Each structure stands twice: as structure tokens, then as C-alpha cells.
Amino acid sequence: MGMPEPQLQMPRSCISCHHYRHEGYDQDKHCPFSRSSASAPKPTRxxxxxxxxxxxEVFATEICNSHEPEPFVHLVDVTNRPEPRTAIQERLL
Incomplete structure (x- = not known):
């Protein structure tokens, strides 16, 4: 028996989707990240x-119905953002 294939754990959002290509970081009033310590400022990017x-353009934390995960990624369900970076019309087909 061989060693089990390691799995990367990622949120079920754009960042773990095959269609997502990272471009950078931007100001976000709905930034979901927590502080690194109690005295640190709340992250805003x-x-x-x-x-x-x-x-x-999408925030890495957005969720859509066309999500196609990268192979070998164990997905964790997360809550969707209150609003997207750019409005997207989902395909109905």
C-alpha cells in the first residue's frame, strides 16, 4: 500500500476554481479575513x-454555480459574499 495522495483544503469559492486566474489584491469592505492578533487592524484587502x-473580475471569495474545482482539492463550504466584485450573469444552460 502506498501513501494516500495529499489533498489541499480550500474554500468552495473562486479561488479554488479552474477558471480563476489571480491578478492581485484590492480594497474590500466585505473582507472575510480575521485579524492576525487582537491588537492588529482588521484586514481590508x-x-x-x-x-x-x-x-x-471576481474576488477570490465569491461563489458561483459554475464552480469547477481544481483536481485533488478538498472543498470546504463557505458563506457567499453579500455582493460580488462585478455583477455576473450566470448561464442557464
């Missing part, structure tokens, strides 16, 4: 990138 499927 969230990673963002481009969704190749929808052709739109």
Missing part, C-alpha cells in the same frame, strides 16, 4: 482575479 468562464 481581498485577493481578486479574472474568471475565464464569465470574463469578469
Amino acid at each position: 481581498t485577493p481578486y482575479g479574472r474568471c475565464g468562464l464569465h470574463g469578469a
Whole structure:
């Protein structure tokens, strides 16, 4: 018996999707990240990138119905953002 294939644990959001390409970090009033310590300021920047499927800029923490996870990633359900970086029209087909 061989060693089990290690799995990367990531949120079920754009950052773990095959269509997502990272571009940078931007100010975000809904930044979901917690402080590194009690005395540290609350983070205000969230990673963002481009969704190749929808052709739109998205925050890495967004969730859509077209999510296609990268192979060998164990997905963890997360709560969606109150609003997207850019409005996206989901495909109905």
C-alpha cells in the first residue's frame, strides 16, 4: 500500500476554481479575513482575479454555480459574499 495522495483544503469559492486566474489584491469592505492578533487592524484587502468562464473580475471569495474545482482539492463550504466584485450573469444552460 502506498501513501494516500495529499489533498489541499480550500474554500468552495473562486479561488479554488479552474477558471480563476489571480491578478492581485484590492480594497474590500466585505473582507472575510480575521485579524492576525487582537491588537492588529482588521484586514481590508481581498485577493481578486479574472474568471475565464464569465470574463469578469471576481474576488477570490465569491461563489458561483459554475464552480469547477481544481483536481485533488478538498472543498470546504463557505458563506457567499453579500455582493460580488462585478455583477455576473450566470448561464442557464
